[in-house]
Every structure is written in structure tokens, then in C-alpha cells.
Amino acid sequence: MTYRVVVIPGDGIGPEVVAAALGVLRKAAAKGGVNIEYEHCLAGGAALDQCGEPLPAATVAAAKAADAVLLGAVGGPKWDGVAPHLRAEKAILGLRKALGLYANLRPVRVWDALAPHSPLKAEAVAGADILIVRELSGGIYYGARKEAHVADAPDEAWDTEIYTAPEIERIVRVACRAARLRRKRVTSVDKANVLATSRLWRTVAERTAAAFPDVRLDHLYVDNCAMQLVLAPKNFDVIVTGNLFGDILSDEAAVLAGSIGLLPSASLGDGPGLYEPIHGSAPDIAGQGVANPIGCILSAAMLLRHSLDAKAAADAIEQAVEAVLAEGYRTADLYRPGLTRLSTEEMARRIEEEI
Numbered sequence: 001m002t003y004r005v006v007v008i009p010g011d012g013i014g015p016e017v018v019a020a021a022l023g024v025l026r027k028a029a030a031k032g033g034v035n036i037e038y039e040h041c042l043a044g045g046a047a048l049d050q051c052g053e054p055l056p057a058a059t060v061a062a063a064k065a066a067d068a069v070l071l072g073a074v075g076g077p078k079w080d081g082v083a084p085h086l087r088a089e090k091a092i093l094g095l096r097k098a099l100g101l102y103a104n105l106r107p108v109r110v111w112d113a114l115a116p117h118s119p120l121k122a123e124a125v126a127g128a129d130i131l132i133v134r135e136l137s138g139g140i141y142y143g144a145r146k147e148a149h150v151a152d153a154p155d156e157a158w159d160t161e162i163y164t165a166p167e168i169e170r171i172v173r174v175a176c177r178a179a180r181l182r183r184k185r186v187t188s189v190d191k192a193n194v195l196a197t198s199r200l201w202r203t204v205a206e207r208t209a210a211a212f213p214d215v216r217l218d219h220l221y222v223d224n225c226a227m228q229l230v231l232a233p234k235n236f237d238v239i240v241t242g243n244l245f246g247d248i249l250s251d252e253a254a255v256l257a258g259s260i261g262l263l264p265s266a267s268l269g270d271g272p273g274l275y276e277p278i279h280g281s282a283p284d285i286a287g288q289g290v291a292n293p294i295g296c297i298l299s300a301a302m303l304l305r306h307s308l309d310a311k312a313a314a315d316a317i318e319q320a321v322e323a324v325l326a327e328g329y330r331t332a333d334l335y336r337p338g339l340t341r342l343s344t345e346e347m348a349r350r351i352e353e354e355i
């Protein structure tokens, strides 16, 4: 059979890391006998420039009809002044909603070769291996808001956080199932000392996890979690949390790994999955060929594993990344004297060769 993958390069470093990841994906798929047809689509600022809207209907239709979507990143200062409904970031939020992607898996793995790169103590981060399970289709991202174009000088704005019990149940189930395949611990993160949504979250998390007696559930307030993540990252196995807290904690956790350019993600629902690095369009380094493509490359590995049932090809990519890092190859974000510095494209080619 032939799988269909929609490719959305997006903006800034998006097209650079997606080109790199596609080379690696093609190599791993060819070696593993996985047939893939690719269709390139527009979203974000690139779509706004070409079609006048950040998420064209054709992109949504193609994504819905595909087996999976690989996305780079969207947004950037060029489009920051547009009306709220035209913001490039709306493309991501719209796509997640249209595809019903409620479970965002953000694995944070500290590769042995990179522990010394962390600004934290190498012995504190070495071996840390955390899976952040972020609720992706609800919460404050999608609640009602009062919003006006800043150009109209509004004097008030608000956002609303809503969570329902079924939304919380299904994401906690995802976390518990994932924990069963790992170290059987789930930390649910909320702000239940202040927020009503968090108090519901905590109650429903307890109730849901009771059906997984082999999994140990504990709770942390998000402010404490932010601190514990950098103090004692090895105490975490699976973290399950809401949309906004998951967004923030995953960028923080990238510091453990050494660079945000390393972290992949899978966004899953009942249809095609969306795979993207957790970083943004990095306008400060776009166009220089220095972006770290590994987050996007590992997202392609997650795509193979979760949407194309191609575990061996996914493993091959992850092993190649580990080997290339162990051999001392680094993009600019992780470069140190004595190691070998590679461009975005060179890093991708090195990983392809390793496969």
C-alpha cells in the first residue's frame, strides 16, 4: 500500500527543517519498504501571502484525506500586525481542531552525548526521559475571547478556559496507557489551588487513573512543576496537563535536552496525526542554514511509528540521530570547540548516511 503524507513547510526555519526531515524520512522509508506519496500544502504566513488566509480550505481537505501531516513551523514578525483572525498561528490551531487532535505527545529525551550541553548539571539531566502529554484541543486556547485588532486600541480583552470531564478523561487515559509502556508513573499538572478548571481536572484525573491500578498518579501545581523540572527531572515519567501549561512546560523541558531544536511532537486524534517539532519559526536564525533539524527529523520518526505503523523505520531514524550525536556532530545551537559543526542540510545528510 502507499501512504499519503501532507507536507506543510510553513515559515521561517520551517521550510529548512522540513526539507531536512523529508530527506531522512525518504531514506528510512525506502530502506524499510514503506511507500509514501507526498503532497506539499500551504499554511501560516506563507499561505496568508499567497492566498490571503492562514489556513486555506485546500490544506485542511488535503490533511483530512492524508494518513499524516508533517509540519515545520508557522508565524513570524512579518505577520504579527495582522488582524487576530488572520494570524499565522491560527493555521496551527485551526488544523489541530479540524483534525480533532486532542493528544499532543512531546517526548523529552536527554541523549547521552548531550547531557554536558545542558545549562543544568550534567548528572542532574543525564538519563532524564519524560513524556509530556498535552491536551491539545481545549482549554484557554479555544474558549470564548473578547478580542479586537490592536490597531483599534481596545481597552479590554479576555480569554476563557473551559474543560469538560470527557476532555480530561480521554487525555488522562492517553497518559496512563503511555505510562504502562514506560515507568508507570503519571504526574498530573494543574493550578487547582486557584482555577476551577484545574479542580475539575484533578478530580477527573483521579477517577480516570483509578482504572489503571498499575499506574501511580500524583499531582503537582504548575508553578512547582516548572521548578521540579529543572531541579529533579529524573523524578518525572509521564506528565499530563492542559493546553497552555503543556505548551509552556515543554519549552522549559527543552533546556534539559540541550536545545529546543531537538524536540519532536505527535498530535493525535481519531484520524490522521500531525507531526511537528515543538519549536517555532525562529525568525532570528531563519535563512542562515543553521537551524537544528533534529526535532523535525524525530517528528518524522514519530509519524512513521504512530501513523504509518512503521516501527523499524522509526527506530532506524532515532538510532541514527543518537549515533550522529555520539560521533560529535552538532548544529550551531549545540556546537562546542572540539566537535564537528554542521549546517542544517549537512546534519540531515549525515543522519541519512547513518541510516
Ligand SMILES: NC(=O)c1ccc[n+]([C@@H]2O[C@H](COP(=O)([O-])OP(=O)(O)OC[C@H]3O[C@@H](n4cnc5c(N)ncnc54)[C@H](O)[C@@H]3O)[C@@H](O)[C@H]2O)c1
Pocket (backbone or CB within 6 Å): 013, 017, 072, 073, 074, 075, 076, 077, 089, 092, 259, 260, 261, 262, 276, 277, 278, 279, 280, 281, 282, 283, 284, 285, 290, 291, 292, 293, 295, 333
Ligand atoms: N508550531 C509552530 O508553528 C510554532 C511554535 C512556536 C512558535 N511559533 C511561532 O514562531 C514565531 C517565533 O516564536 P519564538 O521566537 O517565540 O519561538 P521559536 O521556537 O521560534 O524560537 C525561540 C528560540 O529558539 C531558537 N530555535 C528555535 N528552533 C530552533 C532550531 N530548530 N534550531 C536552533 N534554534 C532554534 C530560536 O532561534 C530562538 O532563539 C512566532 O510567530 C510564534 O508564534 C510557531
Ligand SMILES: CC(C)[C@H](C(=O)O)[C@@H](O)C(=O)O
Pocket (backbone or CB within 6 Å): 075, 089, 092, 093, 247, 278, 280
Ligand atoms: C504557535 C502556537 C500556536 C503553538 C502553541 O501554542 O500550541 C506553539 O507554541 C506550539 O508549541 O506548538
Ligand SMILES: [Mg+2]
Pocket (backbone or CB within 6 Å): 247, 248, 251, 278
Ligand atoms: Mg509552544
